[in-house]
Amino acid sequence: MSRSAEQPTALIVMAPVRGGAEQSVLALLAALPSGPDSPFARVRTTHFARVLLIPALSDEHGEPVSPAQAYLLFTADFDGPLEQWAATAAREIGADLDRVFEHCERYPGSRDPSAFLHFIDEHRVAAGFSIIAYRASVAAVRESLELARELRGFAVASQGLGASELASAWRERFAG
């Protein structure tokens, strides 16, 4: 996939879950902290991440494929190349990932970076067609949202100021 410097990388990993481990996976996912306490917040280049259990694939009639096989689906959109993200993820949230992924067949753990990356590569599903609404890093998105908030506040607060006061206030706030 061609990728400009600012286009996030899409990672899609689908791995078979060991038989009988489905409930453990669900319990682990339910216990993972969310929001600002999410492990993924520690990998600061991550825009989005999701983890879900696919209990079974369906056949053409909508019935579960036999023999039953559950899959763990992990997806993330992040800045920069996969190797960099995977190295940071292994370092920062490896223990969290290990607790979930250790229920997948042949998961080697995150302590060996090359084995971890090999597992990801082996189970990676390519993004075929993508819609990307904005091509900006997580940091750029957050900075822009904060700037927009500040500019709205400034626009309201500066109403009625004379030219000199306006220029001075703006320079103090935004040109420092």
Place this chain on the structure above:
Amino acid sequence: MEHPDRAQAVTIISPVHRSWALWLGLTWPLANRLAAVNRPLLRLAFIHFAHWSLVRRMPPRARGADARRLPHPYVLFQSNFNDDLNAYIDAFSLVVPGRMRAMWQGVFGFPGPRPVDRFVSFVRARATPTQYYYCAYPEASSTMISSALALSEEHRRFAAEAAGLGDAAFAARYAEFLTRAQLLM
């Protein structure tokens, strides 16, 4: 699947006719490069990132063994979008029905994008619940982010222009900036 945050996740994995998987595999690289394909979807303005993929096989259970071919190819659709899944599917159905056919026509059981109710039922029946979801900026919709990025760029240009201006000229330029930027704020 429904969260209090603005961004939501939907994930659908569905078996697809092999001939359709071949069609998707051939057309997606081109579709990714054609603004005419992407633009109407982006104009819907509630998608952050969305991806369609084909899943054909799983890695072998043991080193050195062959990869395991799945009984069918599967289309995997996953999207990060704003707010409400029904509204999302409605918009797909009403605004870009041709693109939905081009994507889903070969999926077993696809009822077509219209009538909307049948399409909504099809998606809801196949959506896999998301057990864990993370968004780095949960307070922001896709439109808010696109606007904020555009506003940042406008402001950067304004700041560069304003650097050497006297107070009166600054005030005039600031008024122009506000006029240009008000729809982005």
